Amino acid sequence: MTLVANGDDFTARLMNDMDPALLDFVKDKVNSFIKWDLVRFFYENPNTADTIENIAKYAGRNAAAVKPELEDLVESGVMEKREVEGTAIYSLAENEDMRDLVDRFILACEDRHFRVKAVYHIIRGMR
Amino acid sequence: MDRVRTGITGLDEMLSGGFLPQTANLVEGAPGTGKTTIGMQFIYNGITKFNQPGLIITFEEFPLQYYHDAAEFGWDFEQLEKDGKLKVIMTSPEVSRLDVESVGGMIETSVAKMGARRILVDSITHFERLTQDPVELRSMEYSFINGLKREGLTSMLTRESPTLFGEAPHEDSNVAFVVDSYMLLRYVEIESTIHKALLMLKMRGSDHAKDIRQFEITDQGVEVRSKFEGREGIMSGNPRRMVDSFVEAFVKR
Numbered sequence: 205m206t207l208v209a210n211g212d213d214f215t216a217r218l219m220n221d222m223d224p225a226l227l228d229f230v231k232d233k234v235n236s237f238i239k240w241d242l243v244r245f246f247y248e249n250p251n252t253a254d255t256i257e258n259i260a261k262y263a264g265r266n267a268a269a270v271k272p273e274l275e276d277l278v279e280s281g282v283m284e285k286r287e288v289e290g291t292a293i294y295s296l297a298e299n300e301d302m303r304d305l306v307d308r309f310i311l312a313c314e315d316r317h318f319r320v321k322a323v324y325h326i327i328r329g330m331r
Numbered sequence: 332m333d334r335v336r337t338g339i340t341g342l343d344e345m346l347s348g349g350f351l352p353q354t355a356n357l358v359e360g361a362p363g364t365g366k367t368t369i370g371m372q373f374i375y376n377g378i379t380k381f382n383q384p385g386l387i388i389t390f391e392e393f394p395l396q397y398y399h400d401a402a403e404f405g406w407d408f409e410q411l412e413k414d415g416k417l418k419v420i421m422t423s424p425e426v427s428r429l430d431v432e433s434v435g436g437m438i439e440t441s442v443a444k445m446g447a448r449r450i451l452v453d454s455i456t457h458f459e460r461l462t463q464d465p466v467e468l469r470s471m472e473y474s475f476i477n478g479l480k481r482e483g484l485t486s487m488l489t490r491e492s493p494t495l496f497g498e499a500p501h502e503d504s505n506v507a508f509v510v511d512s513y514m515l516l517r518y519v520e521i522e523s524t525i526h527k528a529l530l531m532l533k534m535r536g537s538d539h540a541k542d543i544r545q546f547e548i549t550d551q552g553v554e555v556r557s558k559f560e561g562r563e564g565i566m567s568g569n570p571r572r573m574v575d576s577f578v579e580a581f582v583k584r
Contacts, residue, residue, distance in 0.1 A: 252421040
């Protein structure tokens with residue numbers, strides 16, 4: 205019998221009681237703290253539509269740091285991007301399933317245990 | 332002609348029944364005078380009393396702030412958004428201008444999907460950061476306002492006044508010339524107490540009250556009361572009793 209679990213076993217134990225959809229959301233979509241901040245911001249202000257520079261200001265972060273994270277969120281379908289006269293405008297995806305997932309993630313974050321698991325997973329993914 | 336009623340006690344009577352449809356209506360005042368409250372009430376009453384869905388475009392305050400502020404008056408903006416009757420859109424002047432000018436933008440889409448009839452733009456002052464050129468600014472504001480009219484919206488635009496009392500200094504923006512009506516909110520000091528005054532300076536194509544009214548922000552929202560009696564110089568912020576002015580002009584000589 206193994207007395208000390210290795211890192212993967214520990215992670216697996218941490219994640220195995222998570223809602224699979226939310227686990228995938230954390231693993232594949234909200235896999236950084238900036239993305240987490242952005243998702244929370246858009247959850248609270250769901251009809252925001254603006255440029256990277258302005259969204260960075262709203263989030264109180266540097267535009268250069270926000271840009272790749274927003275692009276990732278667009279890539280993963282959480283956000284939408286449209287170009288108007290050469291200006292890129294970002295907003296939360298209109299897709300109802302995605303909005304529902306965002307809602308469920310933020311509501312799940314109210315539970316401390318879920319937050320700890322999500323934080324652990326993000327830190328692990330950043331290594 | 333049908334009027335777009337604000338549903339605000341005393342205000343519709345000043346407006347001869349309400350705003351004219353598809354017009355742009357400016358509300359100007361110093362911080363805390365109640366511009367945003369009047370705007371939110373215009374939108375809320377539109378939805379709940381007149382079945383006219385509405386949009387709020389905010390350039391600075393987060394939508395969350397509107398939800399909290401509205402809740403103080405018992406207006407559940409979050410529920411209205413869930414019901415598809417209201418949309419609080421946070422954006423910037425540059426994006427909103429591009430949006431209105433483009434086909435299939437968020438305002439056009441919201442009008443089509445929600446049947447929005449009213450819009451609050453809070454505040455148009457932020458357009459001033461787009462250009463230093465007053466001619467270009469007026470052109471931008473004119474185009475934006477016309478875009479809202481094209482969508483069939485009756486708009487209320489707030490504008491920040493930098494002065495708390497008295498006359499505002501000359502500013503570059505000429506938006507007051509572009510809009511259809513112009514409402515001025517002012518603080519007034521009377522016997523060491525601050526009151527709030529409201530004046531309709533202009534209402535294109537309609538008669539309107541010319542007197543200066545007192546108004547208050549109650550727990551139900553804004554209520555416009557009677558006019559200031561027996562005083563002059565209200566909009567200067569330091570009114571005097573008319574009898575004192577008379578004595579000064581004709582007796583103390």
